Amino acid sequence: MTFEQMWADLHPVGRSSSSGGYFRQPFSSAERECLAWFLEEAHRRELRVESDGFGNVVAWWDPPAPSATPGVLTGSHLDSVLDGGAYDGPLGVVSSLAAIDLMRERGVTPTRPVGVGAFVEEEGSRFGLACLGSRLATGVMGADRAAALTDPDGVRLGDAWDAAGLDPTTGSDLLAGVGCFVELHVEQGRDLVERERAVGAASMIWPHGRYRFDFTGQANHAGTTRMEDRVDPMLTYAATALAAAEQAGLAGQRATFGRLEVAPNGTNAIPSRVTAWLDARSGTDEGLAALLATIEERAHDRAASDGTSLSVTPESVSGAVAFDDDLTARIVAGHDWPVIPTMAGHDAGILAAAGVPTAMLFVRNPTGISHSPEESAPMADCLAGVEALADTLERLAG
Template identity: 55%
Template sequence: MTATATGLLAAIADVGADRTRGGYSRHGFDRVELELREWFTAEASKRGLAVETDRNGNIWAWWGNPGPDAVITGSHLDSVPGGGAFDGPLGVVSSLAAVDVLRAKGFTPRRPLAVVVFVEEEGGRFGVPCLGSRLMTGAIDADKARSLLDPDGVSLADAIKRSGADPSTLGPDEEALARIGCFVELHVEQGRGLTVPVGVASSILAHGRWRFTFTGEGNHAGATLMEDRRDPMVPAASLVLAARKAAVGGARATVGRVVPVPGGTNVIASEVNVWLDARAADDAATKSVVAEIQAMARQAAAEEGCGVRVTQESYGDTVVFDQVLRDDLSTVLGGVPALPTGAGHDAGILASRVPTAMLFVRNPTGVSHAPEEYAEPDDCEAGVAALATTLEHLAS
């Protein structure tokens, strides 16, 4: 059996299709993501891979006996709300297809080899990205993780219970980390930096998420004079503009989610929650951008007679991928280019503990986190070939 990446993607093309937003909505421990996990387990089992789920919900499919110094590849199956078909799943299906390629040529790994599927990488349901890898490495406190809430008020602990698993096991997993000799994640590029089908990653921008909670006075939209209002939507709107103004010199600042309370059309909100995503070349630059946005938000809130609270929900410093591993893979793949990325990945979380690398597949439009995300079929298969070459090199 030899599958293609595009064929495997086609097999899950109807799973989690979002008829309202377009694209896909697949979130950690929801019905759709559980269906995808079952699909992956079945595909791995067809290939004779031994499947296990770790204490944090990450799935491992082993070629050979699990052991230390293993070569690990894989990615994630979840998405942002209304996301594209490639972000995450391309890395998973390419890993399965690469196993097929190696098996077809009679290769037997001398080092343990596994495909991993990390849970809730996008943070689309519980707000914290790379949740599975953060829990495994201890980058997030397990009790804090268990208490995370989705937009419907369901906690991560309850969602895990509903899936049939035990949330009490969440937390650092030194046993799993000790097995990883290196981790290579294939991903669709989330930009237009590649002019060839495949490249390697050099670094990830420092980035984080902050929640701004503006509080004011709820009231009637028709009966309340403009001069009598303390409307938290006004400083919330100012925050959106402040983010655009502060993001200079290659920095990125985005407001992608605004939730007013109570949310009625003819109601002045009593509270507005605004989520800010900020990224820049390094830690100092990122925090400088956020500090500037916070100052503008506090001023706008004061002018409207409102209050504001700022909560940091996640943060990751600049990641520079293992240079020896990166250069080795670039050479093995014929001198493919290395490029930085502004997107976070599980490979970036693991980089603090184990050698990690990333392969990128060209994205002709540069669009990601949207239904228009795309990679040409030939480029996808070039990615599979590159990953198979990489795994053969590392596991020999």
């Protein structure tokens, strides 16, 4: 089956008729439908499927004769952010299957296993922790801690596992036979557009973190309370968001408050509490720490002025990840693919940090927009990505 046909089959799953965006949250009906599609495609190609107790799946193309050489893993994820784009994640999975088809058409016989992986909950859109499936698969995070995570509706991940028929107590040895990992992904920026290249490779992932800011004040009447008598945590939050944007802009970094919870959340009530989540990113670990320290300092200064209180809790922090130089050099040799950094987190970063030699390929995104229905990639560039991945896998496993 061609890339175009697979993409057409997967394209409508979980898509909103109103916004055109995707809602493929982990263990939801749409995401499970995507997984069923993946398993069907693996079966169509007679690939050997392995899974773990967390929801991660790998479909293996085995060599004709047993090989003691560790396998080459590719793939990505099938889940999306809320109202997300079509390409972030699924492009890597569909391209991996299409790359195997292309290698077979070329008459390639692998001398080591080639796996196509689909990691669960890469976006962190339901249980709040990005790259959760790969963190569990690599042992970076324990099952007990993960099971206690809850979604916005209060559903525990442990209960979601039960409902999906998964048993996390079985652990995971899904990556035991993996010698290297190559993830293809749509670019989440405009670097390749500006370079006029359809395909590129990654040099590193910027360090990034997610932090919860709890602003506490005093609930009161919006009409009867004089402005000078208020203890309003919304004002402290608003000043903090502006300070974060200012500081990140001055330093060429990234700071985004993208999620907010307000209590009591009434139009005519001064809030008693505002909880906001900051996503911060920088080119270096030291830069990230300095950015957060400055934002915190500005927030505490404003809280003192407003009479509110503030606590800051890091929920996840990932240091800078440099991809394997030798593997990347081997992949790009003989091609005109630029090697560029990425500011977005990926499962590839988790595997690289866990000691698996890892590289990434990017496919051009003409809008530069991601995590949005406007995310895109021309079909010609997608097919160029399939060919680039097939060349890479053939070089590594052919």
